[in-house]
Amino acid sequence: ELVEALAEQNQPQILAGKSILITAGPTQEAIDPVRYLSNHSSGKMGYALAIAAQKLGATVTLVSGPTRLNPPAGCEFIGVKSAQQMYDAVMQQVDKHNVFIGCAAVADYRVDEVMSQKIKKDNDKLSLTFVKNPDILASVAALPKPPFTVGFAAETHDLSHYAQDKLKRKKLNMIAANDVSDTSIGFNSDHNALSIFWPGGQQRLAKNNKDMLAYQLLTLMNQHYDNA
Amino acid sequence: ELVEALAEQNQPQILAGKSILITAGPTQEAIDPVRYLSNHSSGKMGYALAIAAQKLGATVTLVSGPTRLNPPAGCEFIGVKSAQQMYDAVMQQVDKHNVFIGCAAVADYRVDEVMSQKIKKDNDKLSLTFVKNPDILASVAALPKPPFTVGFAAETHDLSHYAQDKLKRKKLNMIAANDVSDTSIGFNSDHNALSIFWPGGQQRLAKNNKDMLAYQLLTLMNQHYDNA
Numbered sequence: 001e002l003v004e005a006l007a008e009q010n011q012p013q014i015l016a017g018k019s020i021l022i023t024a025g026p027t028q029e030a031i032d033p034v035r036y037l038s039n040h041s042s043g044k045m046g047y048a049l050a051i052a053a054q055k056l057g058a059t060v061t062l063v064s065g066p067t068r069l070n071p072p073a074g075c076e077f078i079g080v081k082s083a084q085q086m087y088d089a090v091m092q093q094v095d096k097h098n099v100f101i102g103c104a105a106v107a108d109y110r111v112d113e114v115m116s117q118k119i120k121k122d123n124d125k126l127s128l129t130f131v132k133n134p135d136i137l138a139s140v141a142a143l144p145k146p147p148f149t150v151g152f153a154a155e156t157h158d159l160s161h162y163a164q165d166k167l168k169r170k171k172l173n174m175i176a177a178n179d180v181s182d183t184s185i186g187f188n189s190d191h192n193a194l195s196i197f198w199p200g201g202q203q204r205l206a207k208n209n210k211d212m213l214a215y216q217l218l219t220l221m222n223q224h225y226d227n228a
Numbered sequence: 229e230l231v232e233a234l235a236e237q238n239q240p241q242i243l244a245g246k247s248i249l250i251t252a253g254p255t256q257e258a259i260d261p262v263r264y265l266s267n268h269s270s271g272k273m274g275y276a277l278a279i280a281a282q283k284l285g286a287t288v289t290l291v292s293g294p295t296r297l298n299p300p301a302g303c304e305f306i307g308v309k310s311a312q313q314m315y316d317a318v319m320q321q322v323d324k325h326n327v328f329i330g331c332a333a334v335a336d337y338r339v340d341e342v343m344s345q346k347i348k349k350d351n352d353k354l355s356l357t358f359v360k361n362p363d364i365l366a367s368v369a370a371l372p373k374p375p376f377t378v379g380f381a382a383e384t385h386d387l388s389h390y391a392q393d394k395l396k397r398k399k400l401n402m403i404a405a406n407d408v409s410d411t412s413i414g415f416n417s418d419h420n421a422l423s424i425f426w427p428g429g430q431q432r433l434a435k436n437n438k439d440m441l442a443y444q445l446l447t448l449m450n451q452h453y454d455n456a
Contacts, residue, residue, distance in 0.1 A: 031265075033384050034333070039262045068296060108349035118384045121336035121360065130354040156261050156346045225263070 013057030014222050020058045021097040021147070022050050023090060023104035023136065025065035027083040031128065032115035041105035042188045043067030044055050045152075045210050049101055052214035061097065063089045065104055083107050083133035091138050094147060099221065101150040102137040109133060123217060138170040150217075150226050153177040160195060167197050174198045176217060198224055233283060236419045237445040240451050241285030248286045249375070250278050251318060251364065253293035255311045258357065260343035269333035270416045271295030273380075273438050278303050280442035289325065291317045293332055311335050311361035318364050322375060327449065329378040330365040353393055365397040376453050378445075381405040384421035388423060395425050402452060404445060426452055 024046020029037040043064060050062045051072045060075040071077035078093070080086045084107045109130035119126070141149045141183060151172045153163040163177035164207055176194045178185065183193045185207060193207040194217065205216050247380060252274020257265040271292060278290040279300045288303035291314055299305035306321070308314045311334045323329060337358035347354070370376045379400045381391040389404035404422045406413065413420045421435040422445065433444050 034267045034382065035265065035335075036267065037259075037263065037265055039264065107263075109354050112353075118382075124360055125340075126358040128356055128358065130356065132349065132352055154262065154346075228325050 003145060011055045011057070015053055015218065016057035018058045018099060018225075019061075019097045020053045020099040020101060021061045021063070021090065021093050022046055022053070022101045023063045023065075023086060023106070023228055024050070025067040025069075026105050027086055027107045027133075028081045029083065029107045029110040029133075030081075030114050031111050032117065032119050034118050037107060037109075037111070038066075039105045039107065040188060041065075041067075041154075043069050044188075044190065045192060045214070046071055046101075046103035048210040048214040049103060049218065052211065052218055056215070056218055058099075061093050063093070063104070083110060083136070087119060087134045087136050087139070090140065094140055094143065097147050099150070099225070100147045101152075101221075102140070103152050104136075105152075107133055135170070137172065139185045141171045141173075148173050148221070150176065150221055152176045159202050160197075163195065164197050167199070196220055239283045239285070243281055243446065246286045246327060246453075247289075247316065247325045248281045248327040248329065249289045249291070250274055250281070250329045251291045251293075251296040251314060251320050251334070252278070253297075254333050255293045255314055255335045255361075256309045256311075257335045257338040257361075258342050259339050260345065260347050262346050263288040265335060265339070265408065266294075266380075267333045267335065268416060269293075269295075269382075271297050272416075272418065273420060273442070274331035275300055275327075276438040277446065278348035280446055284443070284446055286327075289321050291321070291332070297398065311338060311364070315362045315364050315367070318368065319427075322368055322371065325375050327378070327453070328368050328375045329449075330368070331380050332364075333380075333382060334364055335361055354439060363398070366399065369399045369401075376401045376449070378402045378404065378449055386424075391423065392425050395427070402449060424448055 013175055022123045025043035026039045026041040047069050050060050052180050053060050054074050062075045078089045080089055110133050112129040112131050137151045149172050153166050153175055155162050160178050167175045175197050176195050178192050190209055191207055192210050192213050194205040194213055197204045252266045253271035254269040275297050278288050281288050282302050290303045291306045306317045308317055338361050340357040340359050365379045376378045378399050381394050381403055383390045387405050391403050395403040403425050406420050406422050418437055419435055420438050420441055422433040433441055
């Protein structure tokens with residue numbers, strides 16, 4: 001109810017004049033015309049960020065993999081399936097934006113060669129070789145004039161270690177880490193808890209619904225935006 | 229509208245006294261806590277069969293992989309994720325049923341060893357070895373006292389050849405083949421067209437919505453039931 005109350009009030013337009021590019025959801029990597037590789041991202045966190053950013057005054061472009069959610073009203077929406085399609089859409093859009101939030105659970109790998117016909121199950125064993133997908137976050141942060149770049153890390157162990165390593169290695173401005181091994185939060189849940197890291201600092205956002213966490217994360221992002 | 233009209237009339241109870249076990253949807257094969265392998269089955273055909281079978285007087289048990297659909301009212305519903313879970317549920321239920329309709333798009337393979345932690349993307353390439361899942365249809369048809377067993381075949385090429393081969397090899401009573409390479413029908417579509425094969429005969433059910441096809445397939449199944 002708090003969220004609805006907030007939404008119905010006039011929000012302080014702290015993001016007025018900012019244009020934010022957000023990715024959300026999983027990607028789907030085809031193996032053949034029937035089979036695919038994906039992950040358990042529901043898209044809820046990214047969609048909550050898109051809705052909250054608009055309410056705080058930002059212009060929003062949402063690039064989303066396949067989810068069960070409806071495109072939020074008011075934002076520019078680009079639906080994609082594969083990591084390569086998401087990379088292409090982001091790279092085409094990024095110049096028009098001040099902030100990039102990579103919230104999608106992008107598949108790290110795709111199959112080496114997509115089969116045009118359904119693979120028959122003639123063999124007792126099947127071996128597939130996967131190659132790396134382009135790294136969207138790192139590519140955005142490595143642009144000559146990068147936007148303020150916020151990443152997400154979904155980890156099942158050593159959360160803080162991997163998140164801080166990812167922040168440095170990919171030269172991000174901020175990273176939000178959540179522990180997907182806790183099934184009461186994270187993937188598919190309406191709730192989450194985030195540890196936010198930036199160069200030289202960190203803050204814990206305690207368990208809350210994803211709508212409230214979106215407001216908190218955007219507020220924190222905005223505080224650090226001017227120092228970047 | 230025809231379907232709704234049919235549904236609101238009293239249906240001829242041609243399946244009265246029969247107990248039908250139906251599988252539907254895709255299966256989801258975990259790779260690690262985050263990633264999975266699946267396929268594009270929506271579950272619509274299997275759910276349509278469950279609803280139609282009840283309206284025609286049957287008692288229905290529906291074993292379903294993860295779909296976006298609501299469990300049909302009135303049937304016994306068992307939700308599963310993996311092919312192994314679907315196999316276990318079917319084998320536990322099958323003795324209580326006269327008819328088994330395997331409409332699910334069961335993953336033929338699962339990864340050799342599911343990782344308990346998220347696989348890190350340290351390597352440029354990733355190789356995964358898949359092993360065969362149990363064959364639910366063939367296992368049911370090979371039981372000492374098998375139910376009347378109907379399979380489905382989703383093929384992208386040589387439809388009739390593969391379907392008839394599957395009918396014989398797995399000792400099914402009937403098989404329904406649909407061409408998933410035509411995107412106007414099949415996976416995720418509300419429409420389908422089926423070629424039905426049984427030992428010594430075949431019939432084409434022309435493109436129609438899945439609700440009507442369900443009635444037609446069940447009627448055809450019932451005609452052949454007594455000869456089995």
